Amino acid sequence: MHSPVLSRLAAVLALAVSSFTAQAAVPLADVERAILPVAAWGGTPADPAKARRHEITHVTLHHQGEPFKPGTDPQAYLRRLQSWSRSSKGWLDIPYHYIIDLDGRIHAGRDIAYAGDTNTEYDPKGHALIEVVGNFEEVEPNQKQLDAVVDLMAMLAAKYKVGLDGIQSHRDYSDQTVCPGANLYRYVQEGYFRQKVALRLAQEQVSK
């Protein structure tokens, strides 16, 4: 690069690239801090004596599987889900560890230290379970939801040292379900989440 114009251009481009990556990367510690705790939506903790403890080795994506109308209060939904999980299903708690609402906010569900529950044949022990509200057989996920899935998957992958291969969805483990729905599954199948998570983890390394 002999031309001063070209080298100035290269310097400007390098700066633009570095400021873009710096802006795009919310530290994963901030992602974790922003998770709304169970107490925030009026939930009650599970009984530790009945819990099946586990170590996280996988991150697994689900959808609600029912329409989530705009304007629905996610906190009321979570309270209903907790009560249904315990009284109708006899489960310890909400089956999922994290629930992502229409605005991309992440709510804590079941304590991550406890294995989840399922209506299908796979054993969710070792899986960090993420639920996105809505039915993605019928609607498309919005960008805030997709961004929140990436943030949360990256945070979990970093914290529990889950490799990219360990990032999958419910139907990858079960023939009994279409969960997380065709329109969300596409992002799993095409590697969108794994690619974005890899980028996110790389950015986290650079900023340290």
Ligand SMILES: [Zn+2]
């Ligand atoms: Zn599922």
